[in-house]
Amino acid sequence: MLDKPLERITVEPITKATACVIWLHGLGDSGAGFAPVVPALGLPSDHAIRFIFPHAPEQAVTINGGYVMRAWYDIKSMDLHDRADMQGVIESEVLIRSLIDEQIALGIESSNIVLAGFSQGGVMSLFTGLRLQHKLAGIMGLSCYLPTADKLPNDLASVNALTPVLQQHGVQDEVVLLSAGLMAFELLKEQGYVNQWQTYDMGHNVLPEQLRDISKWLQ
Template identity: 55%
Template sequence: MPYVEHNPSSTPNACVIWLHGLGDSGHGFAPIVPELKLPDSMSVKFIFPHAPERPVTINGGMRMRAWYDIKSLDFNSRADLSGVLESAAHVETLIQEQVDKGIPTDRIVLAGFSQGGVIALHLAPRFKHKLAGVMALSTYMCEPSLLAQEATDVNRDIPIMMAHGEQDEVVPIFMGNAAYKTLTENGFNATWQTYTMQHNVCMQEISDISAWLKKVLG
C-alpha cells in the first residue's frame, strides 16, 4: 500500500498510521503533523496511506480513492463489509511492516477520519496484538451488531479517542455516537468529544489530538 511518510529527526520508536476519508489521499492529512507540535523527543513516525481507487456507487460509480464502496447512505448499510475487510487486511500488512522495522504494535496508534475511521474501528477491536490506541474522527462503525461476537480482549483497555462535529452533514453525529456507545457497551475504553464544526477538523480538536498523543505515546 503506497503512503506518505513523515519521519522524526531521530530514529522513530512509535508510529501513527492515519487513514484518510473518501476521495482524499494520504497527502490530505500529512500537513497536520507540524500543527500537532509534538516534541522531537517523542520520535513519532506518521504514515498516511493512500486508499485504492474504486467505483463508488453513491457517486454514480465514479472512481476515486475509497477504503470501501458506499452503496447507500442508509445508517445500517452505508459501509460495504467486503471492502472494509479488504482494507483492514491491507492496514494489518502495513502494521506488520512497522513491526518488521522495529516498532512494536503497542507503540502504534491507528487513526482514521470518516471512511478511514471506519477501518480503524473495525480492525482495532478484532486485532490480535495490542495497539497503543485508536483515534476515530468524524466516523461511524461498519456492522456494529458483529462486534460482540468478533471482538478480542487484546485491545479492550487501550484508549479510543472519538471526536465528531456537531454540524456534520456527511456523517451525522448520531452515527458517531452510536459507534461510541457500541464500543463502551462491549467493554472498550472509548471517550467521546464533540466540536462546533462540520465534517472536518478544527484547531481545538488538533490541540486535543496533540495532548492525547503525548499521553498515549509520550
C-alpha cells in the same frame, strides 16, 4: 487490490522512530490530505513518532454515481445499516494489517502503534483496531461510525479490550451524522472499552482545537 503494499506518505521524526501513527484518510482524499497535520500537532521537537499516511486503493463508489476515486470500501447508500460494502471493508482491513505488520518488522512494538482515521478512514481505524490480534497503543476515529451500524464487529480481539479509543465528531456534521458516531461510542462503552467522546462546533472537517486535543491524547 490485495497483492501489493499500500502506497503512502511517511513523515519521519528527527530521532530514531520508536512509535508510529498510521492515519487513514477519508473518501476521495489521499494520504496527502492529512500529512500536513504533523507540524500542526505541536509535538515536542524530539518526539520519536513516525507518521504514515497511506493512500486507499482506487475503486468505483456507488453513491457517487460509480465514479472511481480513492476509497477504503464502496458506500452503497446513506442508510447507516446498508452503507458500507463489508467485502471492501475486509479487503482494506487486510491491507492495513499488512502495514502494521510491516512496522512491527521494522522494530516498532505494536503497543507503540496508534491507528487513526477520519471519516471512512476512521471507520477502518475502529473496525481494524478492534479486531487486531496485536496490542495497540490507541485507536482514533474522527467523524466516523462502525461499518456494522448498531452492533460491534465480529471477532473482537481481547488484546485490545483495554486499548484507549478516542472518538471526535462535529455536532453539525452533515456527512456522517453525530448520532452515527455516538452509536459507535455507546456500543463500545457498553462493552467496557476505555473510550473518550469529544464533540466540536463544526461540520465534516477538522479544527485546530481538535488537533490540540489529539496531540494531548497522543502524548
